[in-house]
Amino acid sequence: MTAKRGLLVIISGPSGVGKDSLIERLVKRDSNLTYSVSFTTRPPRPGEVEGVSYSFVSRERFEALIKESHFLEYASYAGNLYGTPASPVEAARTAGRDILLKIEVHGAEQVRKRAPDGLFIFIAPPNDDELARRQELRSMESQEDMAERRKIAQKEMQFASHYDHLVVNDDLDRAVQEVLTIIRRARERQT
Secondary structure, eight states, rough: OOOOOOOEEEEEESSSSSHHHHHHHHHHHTTTEEOOEEEEEEETTTOOBBBTTTOOOOOHHHHHHHTTTTTEEEEEEEEEEEEEEEEHHHHHHHHEEEEEEEEOOOHHHHHHOOOOOOOEEEEEOOOHHHHHHHHHHHOOOOHHHHHHHHHHHHHHHTTTSSSEEEEEEESHHHHHHHHHHHHHHHHHHHO
């Protein structure tokens, strides 16, 4: 008997919508969920831990990893590179674990081409003002950089219709429960 392949769950949405907090709670609530740690060229923010939040690498190292076909997807966002390593994702799925990917919108488009069986969930803010407030709370960027980040986020919102599911993160506990319900239903369809 062949082991059931794990789900690939893509969590995406504009920067600042709360993807990190959502994934942290999802993993705590469901023991079959794991997550992939992405690589980035940006410096760590306060409280971020190497290998837990991201793997922080130089631009040169990131570009070498691209040449080695290391990534399932990668994208440039606000002047930094972000990418999801392919081998841990495949290993988790082969072992029957469901794996969460927190990726930017353009990266999600790449994953859809490479893994059309993925479960694509777009996390949306309740409104533009709340998204701007969340972005400002977590950033140490200049006002000019924040304005650019908001423009990018508004463009990313246009991709929401490309996803299988839309979850509005107006209340983190409610959003977590909604995502868990989506995952449970996908598991039921697999059996």
